[in-house]
Amino acid sequence: xxxxxxxSPPETMVQAWIRQPESHSFDEIVPxxxxxxxxxxxxxxxxxxxxxxxxxxxxxxxxxxVPQSAFKHADLRSFPATETVQTFRTSGTTGEGFGQHHxxxxxxxxxxxxxxxxxxxxxxxxxxxxxxxxxEAPHSSLSHMxxxxxxxxxxxxxxxxxxLNRLRDLSVPVCLLGTAxxxxxVVERLGAECIVLPAGSTAMETGGYKxxxxxxxxxxxxxxxxxxxxxxPGNISNEYGMTELSSQFYAKGPRGLHESPPWVRAVxxxxxxxxxxxxxxTGILLIYDGANVxxxxxxxxxxxxxxxxxxxxxxxxxxxxxxxxxxxxxxEWLTS
Amino acid sequence: MxxxxxxxxxxxxxxxxxxxxxxxxxxxxxxxxxxxxxxxLGDACALDRxxxxxxxxxxxxxxxxxxxxxxxxxPHAALQSLIGGLLLGSCNLVKLPGSxxxxxxxxxxxxxxxxxxxxxxxxxxxDGWLSSADAVVVYGSEQTVAALRARVVPGKxxxxxxxxxxxxxIWHDPLFESCPGAARDASLFDQQGCLxxxxxxxxxxxxxxxxxxxxxxxxxxxxxxxxxPRGPLAIEExxxxxxxxxAYRFRxxxxxxxxxxxxxxxxxxxxxxxxxxxxxASPLNRVVFVKPLPQDLARAMGPAVDYVGAVGLWPxxxxxxxxxxxxxxxxxxxxxxxxxxxxxxxxxxxxxxASLVKWVDFEPSSGLTx
Numbered sequence: 001x002x003x004x005x006x007x008s009p010p011e012t013m014v015q016a017w018i019r020q021p022e023s024h025s026f027d028e029i030v031p032x033x034x035x036x037x038x039x040x041x042x043x044x045x046x047x048x049x050x051x052x053x054x055x056x057x058x059x060x061x062x063x064x065x066v067p068q069s070a071f072k073h074a075d076l077r078s079f080p081a082t083e084t085v086q087t088f089r090t091s092g093t094t095g096e097g098f099g100q101h102h103x104x105x106x107x108x109x110x111x112x113x114x115x116x117x118x119x120x121x122x123x124x125x126x127x128x129x130x131x132x133x134x135x136e137a138p139h140s141s142l143s144h145m146x147x148x149x150x151x152x153x154x155x156x157x158x159x160x161x162x163x164l165n166r167l168r169d170l171s172v173p174v175c176l177l178g179t180a181x182x183x184x185x186v187v188e189r190l191g192a193e194c195i196v197l198p199a200g201s202t203a204m205e206t207g208g209y210k211x212x213x214x215x216x217x218x219x220x221x222x223x224x225x226x227x228x229x230x231x232x233p234g235n236i237s238n239e240y241g242m243t244e245l246s247s248q249f250y251a252k253g254p255r256g257l258h259e260s261p262p263w264v265r266a267v268x269x270x271x272x273x274x275x276x277x278x279x280x281x282t283g284i285l286l287i288y289d290g291a292n293v294x295x296x297x298x299x300x301x302x303x304x305x306x307x308x309x310x311x312x313x314x315x316x317x318x319x320x321x322x323x324x325x326x327x328x329x330x331x332e333w334l335t336s
Numbered sequence: 337m338x339x340x341x342x343x344x345x346x347x348x349x350x351x352x353x354x355x356x357x358x359x360x361x362x363x364x365x366x367x368x369x370x371x372x373x374x375x376x377l378g379d380a381c382a383l384d385r386x387x388x389x390x391x392x393x394x395x396x397x398x399x400x401x402x403x404x405x406x407x408x409x410x411p412h413a414a415l416q417s418l419i420g421g422l423l424l425g426s427c428n429l430v431k432l433p434g435s436x437x438x439x440x441x442x443x444x445x446x447x448x449x450x451x452x453x454x455x456x457x458x459x460x461x462x463d464g465w466l467s468s469a470d471a472v473v474v475y476g477s478e479q480t481v482a483a484l485r486a487r488v489v490p491g492k493x494x495x496x497x498x499x500x501x502x503x504x505x506i507w508h509d510p511l512f513e514s515c516p517g518a519a520r521d522a523s524l525f526d527q528q529g530c531l532x533x534x535x536x537x538x539x540x541x542x543x544x545x546x547x548x549x550x551x552x553x554x555x556x557x558x559x560x561x562x563x564x565p566r567g568p569l570a571i572e573e574x575x576x577x578x579x580x581x582x583a584y585r586f587r588x589x590x591x592x593x594x595x596x597x598x599x600x601x602x603x604x605x606x607x608x609x610x611x612x613x614x615x616x617a618s619p620l621n622r623v624v625f626v627k628p629l630p631q632d633l634a635r636a637m638g639p640a641v642d643y644v645g646a647v648g649l650w651p652x653x654x655x656x657x658x659x660x661x662x663x664x665x666x667x668x669x670x671x672x673x674x675x676x677x678x679x680x681x682x683x684x685x686x687x688x689x690a691s692l693v694k695w696v697d698f699e700p701s702s703g704l705t706x
Binding site: 042046049050067069070073074271272273282283284300302304 | 588602
């Protein structure tokens with residue numbers, strides 16, 4: 001096993017591993033990250049100790065998963081605060097504040113974005129982006145991720161105003177990147193008009209509708225994109241990511257499954273026992289992100305998924321799937 | 337309108353059919369129902385005959401057809417609404433949730449034929465129901481209520497009951513006597529009802545007393561669970577509770593202002609103590625928060641202050657009800673009785689029968705006495 005060198009930060013090792021994941025197994029790298037986090041992150045250490053887990057973990061699956069919401073309440077930074085170069089923030093709900101994910105270098109993050117994109121077999125560009133540029137949204141991990149893939153001039157919705165002419169004037173195939181809400185705005189702005197983008201164009205949509213009070217099924221959104229922009233549903237991908245992670249998952253087509261890049265493990269587990277569910281069963285997603293060098297590796301998400309072999313089918317947090325009476329529950333605040 | 341019986345006759349028939357549902361509805365005798373009519377309409381026979389109204393006489397006119405749209409998995413609202421409609425003598429169209437409601441079916445099967453004929457049920461909303469109804473009563477989310485309100489033509493009576501959050505205030509309880517009642521309030525119907533408390537605010541008469549209350553409440557929740565086990569949970573509900581527990585377990589590991597009591601590995605019940613007074617909505621199914629009572633509770637409620645259903649008080653005094661009037665509930669009641677509203681409760685702040693009827697007045701020729 002390659003030990004983490006004393007004189008170089010773990011980011012260097014992980015960045016090399018992401019570029020060449022076949023060089024080391026997950027169990028060779030990720031338990032070392034847990035050890036690093038345990039010693040440099042007091043909030044994480046207290047959490048581990050409360051569970052009876054110490055710094056030495058042999059198997060990655062024994063690493064405790066921090067609840068996603070912990071990023072709102074604790075400083076999960078595994079390096080001195082003075083070395084912070086970037087902080088991404090979650091959108092946050094009223095009264096709860098927002099989660100923060102700190103970085104002392106963005107090299108690992110950006111490498112994970114590019115390598116994850118490449119390994120998913122997605123378009124190498126050119127790109128057009130329907131989302132704010134990092135200059136407009138400096139704390140958005142999504143904007144930074146998109147800016148890692150696309151150039152500043154590719155962002156076609158400055159200050160939230162979509163320049164439809166950038167779509168109308170296209171002569172070569174393009175890959176459209178944006179939030180699901182952004183695509184919905186494009187469709188609505190087009191009204192009765194349809195733009196058939198050059199053959200071979202693709203799209204990647206991401207993000208939910210939280211806070212917008214709107215929700216559209218993925219299949220319906222893809223049909224709308226097909227009708228309005230001429231991109232077949234099979235050429236549209238969904239990205240699943242979150243501020244608390246450094247890596248992303250992609251699913252191709254309206255019913256595609258999300259797959260992990262080699263430096264990440266996603267496990268669908270029973271929410272109570274945290275044991276793996278059987279294939280085809282529903283549970284919550286635990287994610288072990290080997291690119292999360294500056295924070296924590298294991299995240300217990302709030303998302304539901306169905307285990308499908310080595311991939312997963314994301315069900316998300318659609319509050320409408322919850323049976324309910326007349327009691328106003330937590331989820332409803334998200335949509336009000 | 338099916339004007340087949342007098343109000344008293346209908347009340348007796350309904351009471352008889354409702355007998356097995358007292359755990360859901362509370363006491364429901366014919367006298368209880370007539371008292372409800374009398375309280376809201378001024379006379380128990382207001383629908384049957386003229387009665388004195390100021391210097392004239394008046395009579396209540398029930399809507400010919402009432403559409404009840406009930407959602408979710410609480411049968412209370414459906415039964416209460418339907419019973420109100422039957423009591424008025426209206427025909428009732430009942431739109432049930434997709435999965436139906438067994439309790440409504442069972443209740444209908446116990447009605448005499450002439451009353452049973454005044455009810456139609458469907459899990460869909462058939463074309464024409466909205467337009468044929470003279471009054472529409474909707475229980476559901478804000479979105480559901482707003483969507484149906486928009487489809488009802490102006491001039492028709494519309495009563496929308498959106499989701500509500502309830503809470504308890506423990507003002508003075510040095511011996512923790514309210515805990516068994518608080519546990520019952522937070523456990524019955526697995527917190528699905530709008531009268532189910534999600535947070536108990538405890539006035540700290542000495543440092544740490546709110547936390548101590550949480551511990552006692554946890555014990556009471558455990559006891560109640562032993563005799564009244566929680567209903568089955570869907571995977572989404574399990575995940576919501578388990579995730580919340582995990583989140584507070586993480587916080588409790590490094591923050592003494594937070595504590596967690598968990599009832600068993602099967603998510604039987606959960607009590608969370610949190611020093612932060614900000615109102616935290618529960619994922620329901622017996623998850624309840626305990627927080628120290630802040631100076632300005634209405635402010636600590638945040639946006640939830642617009643959705644307060646009931647406030648349980650201990651002790652329940654008019655003085656305390658006035659003190660917390662800014663919360664805007666439609667009901668103050670003792671902790672322990674939150675799940676037992678009387679039929680006369682103004683759900684949503686409105687009289688449920690009186691809001692549905694219209695009135696016709698009769699002024700006799702001069703010289704005649706009324």
